[in-house]
Amino acid sequence: MSDKNKEILVVEDDELIRGLQKNKLEKAGYEVDEAQNGLEAWNKIKDNRYILILIDIFLPKMDGFQLLKNIRSQEIPAKTIVLSSKSQDKYIKKAFDLGADSYLTKPFDPANLIKTVRTTLES
């Protein structure tokens, strides 16, 4: 299947967590693509049309904030959800200022992840 049909892009550097997020989203009925760093994500975003991008803040090569900036400056029409650890809640405001549509903290409840994806897509 062509990458052009992917719906959600999961950007997460931890392979195990990326796999889990992908699995949970696929079980919920979404087609999911994945990227392990911000740069790989940005290259994929330029070539594909995702309806939603799930972004971890601390990523190698290009961090989540820069990725958000790129997405908004290029007016990519995708919703974005930012994921970060609880202790980094000071970054929530920054993520929203940069155009994030929603925010989730780690540790995360996968049921809540699916719920947030649904409400973000409906908003």
Next chain:
Amino acid sequence: MLNFIYLIIFILVLLIISFLVFLSVFHLKIYFNNRKYQALKEKWQPVLFGYLNNEISLNEATASFNKNYKYTWKFIRTYLDNLDGKDFEKLKNLLQASGFIQYYLKKLRTGSNKDKLKAALILGKVRHKKALPYLEEMLKSDSSLKIKTAGQAISQIGETSLVYEIIKAFLVRTEITYEGISQILILYGQKICPKLLLIIEDWLDGEVDIRKEFQTSPYETIALFVELLGHNKYKGALPVLERLLKEVDNDELIIQIFKALSRIKEPVDLDLTPFINHDNWVVRSQTVRYLYKNWESSYSEQLKARISDENWWVSFYSGMALYHNSFKAFLEEVAVSDKPGSEISNYILEAGGQFEHF
């Protein structure tokens, strides 16, 4: 002589070869361990996902995880760190059923020092309550590392009856900084707040002598508690924070209280005038910053006066509070005047009151 040189060369070559053999064996061991882990990971991941998605029973999932707990830990720790809710509980059940938890509980009880530290770390992450008696015992140790690890595990498990003991052990028998203690106690979340409030109230009532009990400065200790209340945005702390402001005269503590109040975002029932006009500019700036985040119109005239404060931060937060609360016209007026606050007014107006880090 020649024989002696040959002997030296022979010994050197032997040493080099031994070293190379050791290095090769070491790398091979790592290589085969990694290969084994990768193979187990490939096998375990679909089983774990299937189990978490209710497609595989607990018994089936348990059968797939072998008894090599070293690899189980390597595989499972990322999920323990990142999962919450029902999936975290399912993961715990799986670890319980596979014998993993019992194995580390035994290590915590009877293992070597190294084993005990690792077991405490693991059982804390798993939030296993049965580990608590052994962790409490570990807290009584003289080893700073053991106390820190035990305190961290208890905080993760969330056992509030041991809050006092943890703080006491950290302050009396370790070299952990206040920042380090805060980072560990944060793991409790909001649960810790009622306990901290009790200690603060006991201290205010003269029922606890913090200097004697914790062998440290009472103000710094109370400031640590206040920071945690603020971090947890604990609204129930408001009456105690107000009482502290009324009864305690310590700049560092007052600063920490206003920082906490800015995070809690609830109006205080107290006249803030003495703090807005305080001698210490950090107290003034944190009070004004609190008013920027929790606007109270009754202070607008005082904030107008503070825009010309000699300290940049006091002036800045006064300007920000006024700008964001219908006093933009006042800033515009000051900006074109030759009054002391004109520079900061221009600065805020030019940025449209938007600054990323404030």
